[in-house]
Amino acid sequence: MKTKISVIIIAIVGISFIMAAWPPQSWKAPASADSKLNPLKDNAVATKEGKKLYDQTCVVCHGVKGKGDGVAVPGLTKVPADHSSATVQGQTDGALYWKIENGNPPMPSYKATYLPTQIWELVNYIRTLAAKK
Numbered sequence: 001m002k003t004k005i006s007v008i009i010i011a012i013v014g015i016s017f018i019m020a021a022w023p024p025q026s027w028k029a030p031a032s033a034d035s036k037l038n039p040l041k042d043n044a045v046a047t048k049e050g051k052k053l054y055d056q057t058c059v060v061c062h063g064v065k066g067k068g069d070g071v072a073v074p075g076l077t078k079v080p081a082d083h084s085s086a087t088v089q090g091q092t093d094g095a096l097y098w099k100i101e102n103g104n105p106p107m108p109s110y111k112a113t114y115l116p117t118q119i120w121e122l123v124n125y126i127r128t129l130a131a132k133k
């Protein structure tokens with residue numbers, strides 16, 4: 001009898017925790033990130049460098065075409081965003097820069113790994129992954 005009651009209590013507490021976190025928060029860059037302008041916009045050499053970095057580091061999770069289907073995905077707690085999607089492409093360069101810089105687990109933070117120039121190169125490359133209409 002006692003165990004039954006504790007199971008019910010645990011269930012109620014658990015459900016309320018889930019409800020409190022619902023709907024799941026989508027990851028947003030702060031509005032201030034939007035005003036940061038991409039110094040390498042339309043720079044084809046930078047975009048090429050970005051592809052190299054992306055292939056080395058991001059493809060494991062984001063997939064070759066950025067679809068969020070990398071080989072590491074089954075081991076992640078969250079499916080990576082599809083970089084070709086309107087949701088990602090609709091964000092400003094500054095917002096994408098901010099997300100790469102800061103991360104949001106399991107998305108790593110690359111602040112300590114890449115120079116600002118390299119992060120802009122990655123942003124340029126992500127632009128080339130936009131779904132073709």
Ligand code: HEC
Nearest residue numbers: 027057058061078079080081088096099100104106107122
């Ligand atoms: C360990 C796996 C992993 C690696 C490696 C990784 N990412 Fe991610 N990335 C994720 C996940 C998971 C998300 C979704 C995070 C979320 O929505 O909270 C994400 C989200 C993002 C987003 C935000 C998209 C959106 O929803 O707005 C960008 C931009 C991004 N990653 C870029 C990169 C770049 C560039 C690299 C390489 C330098 C990289 N990621 C490497 C897992 C990864």
